């Protein structure tokens with residue numbers, strides 16, 4: 001009876017059939033926890049530890065320098081760059097564009113820096129479904145290794161104003 | 175002014191007239207909110223369904239902001255405050271400690287919600303209910319939040335004050351009831367949450383008027399989700415309290431062990447993730463170590479609490495049914511349950527969908543790394559429509575069918591339609607959320623006007639399967655909207671035109687609590703059900719790690 005006040009002693013011993021479930025549920029919860037540190041040790045997909053504070057101007061300067069150095073063409077007015085895996089790669093989000101377009105090599109590892117020039121954006125690698133937040137003032141460094149080749153897109157998946165759904169960038173992997 | 179009481183002929187409870195009036199106004203405001211939010215739901219649904227694609231972008235983002243605010247904030251919180259006025263004063267047979275403060279709180283909440291709705295409809299706040307800075311809305315949008323939060327805070331304080339008064343005036347003997355206890359845990363979490371709301375919205379309000387220069391986007395998200403996440407835990411806690419209440423009213427349920435149930439409620443307070451980590455798992459401002467710790471506190475004891483209630487609530491039903499003689503085999507108690515009672519249907523669907531869909535997806539997407547393949551895709555709204563809609567909202571709907579006869583003292587008109595309503599809403603949301611979650615696993619983003627990317631410079635190819643599941647979402651959503659509309663219609667018509675219920679015992683059929691036979695009653699049926707649940711959980715959880723391992727390497 002859950003709506004009446006309780007009189008007398010109600011803290012009784014737990015029934016064995018309830019105890020079984022309590023024990024197994026607790027064990028499962030511990031496994032749920034253990035998976036996360038374990039995956040950091042053994043797994044290949046983990047959120048990065050590496051972030052820095054930055055400003056829109058500082059980050060823009062880095063993108064510009066990289067474009068100067070590694071530009072190989074242009075697509076729809078956005079520079080296409082083919083960066084060297086040894087160097088840091090920069091991509092910025094702004095209303096409502098991702099820039100530059102990246103040309104990467106399968107199996108190579110890149111340090112990809114992400115930041116926003118204005119509002120909060122979401123980096124969603126489409127259709128692979130790999131998602132990270134891109135915040136103004138933060139430089140988020142993802143160390144990525146493309147394991148598949150083809151054309152991939154960067155869809156903004158955090159609402160960033162009326163042009164949000166038009167904010168799509170591109171990453172080519174060969 | 176002396177408090178005026180009546181004694182309820184059906185339950186024998188002593189009812190303070192102020193408690194009753196406060197319940198009524200909060201419930202009315204809640205039903206109005208779900209009406210507004212529901213209209214927006216239909217518009218948003220028909221826009222996300224590619225075959226229809228109804229609204230233009232501006233109106234879609236506006237309707238979505240309006241939907242989130244009216245549903246998640248207004249409908250749910252108004253109803254929760256109403257529940258507190260029931261679980262406190264009425265269940266303890268006490269007066270409301272501060273009736274005036276209760277009315278002031280209500281007025282603030284009403285004013286806040288009106289300010290916010292006006293701001294959105296004026297086009298001054300197309301920012302979603304999360305309003306992440308530096309995106310800016312008109313200042314009365316933020317002021318509305320502050321008023322609403324302070325109003326709700328007064329309601330919560332009034333509940334605590336009533337507990338003190340009831341104890342001091344000895345209106346009850348022994349320990350408070352399980353439902354009051356659940357209400358109290360929800361109220362404690364609400365205090366923390368509403369404090370966060372004030373902390374983040376006061377500077378943001380000042381910023382919106384130009385008095386504060388800069389608010390860090392990462393800090394805003396951290397503190398905002400300090401409000402947003404625990405407030406989901408209020409919903410869970412309040413929902414579980416309503417589960418116990420509905421189980422009692424519909425089948426005379428008997429908790430197997432009150433100690434277990436109450437300890438599980440306490441775990442919610444101690445282990446909800448105060449730091450709101452699971453919204454921030456792929457954010458740059460926090461380190462993975464912080465995320466892993468704060469999303470679980472090492473052992474996910476809040477998840478454990480839900481797994482315990484998921485067992486104890488059905489077990490309390492099983493015990494009651496078996497004591498009534500329905501004890502053949504594993505499931506006679508369930509097969510011969512009152513399936514035609516709308517509140518019982520709502521209870522069963524709420525528990526099942528919350529557990530199997532909302533709970534499993536929530537814990538899985540809340541694992542730090544699995545979040546990489548879920549964050550901000552349609553998997554997320556798919557998940558929370560199974561928790562706060564199929565779980566909390568449906569439980570509150572089931573409760574309404576008792577609030578109308580017991581508080582308004584009017585019969586529910588069209589009881590069979592009410593039963594249909596509960597099933598339509600529950601099954602509709604099940605199909606809707608299933609379609610949405612699956613579409614999200616093809617990376618379809620949430621809060622996005624254009625699934626086909628027709629207006630962007632690049633057109634990523636979208637899997638045909640994604641369209642299929644968006645269609646499933648659309649059809650399930652229509653059924654849910656029908657169920658939601660029927661809820662509003664049945665409730666409003668009953669309150670105004672329902673037959674008056676005479677004050678004689680038995681006029682409102684309430685389940686009798688079966689006698690304790692002194693013999694041990696088995697809960698074997700429930701145990702089978704919870705192990706089926708665990709198996710589903712394990713399979714879904716590890717499938718997601720498998721999917722995760724298929725994407726690019728990232729660290």
Ligand code: HEM
Pocket residue numbers: 212215216218219222238239241242245246249250302303304555559562563567606619620621622651652654655658
């Ligand atoms: C009739 C049933 C409902 C339907 C058909 C429905 C439909 C939808 C749809 C299509 C979205 C948009 C997802 C997107 O585009 O990102 C959405 C978002 C949302 N819904 Fe519902 N909904 C319903 C009921 C509810 C209820 C009862 C609640 C809360 C208690 C709720 C809370 C939300 C929230 C918080 C969002 C997210 C808004 C945002 O992203 O800012 N919904 N809903």
Ligand SMILES: [Cu+2]
Pocket residue numbers: 093094096120121122156157158159160164167
């Ligand atoms: Cu964006």
Ligand SMILES: [Cu+2]
Pocket residue numbers: 121122156157158159160161164165167
């Ligand atoms: Cu965006």
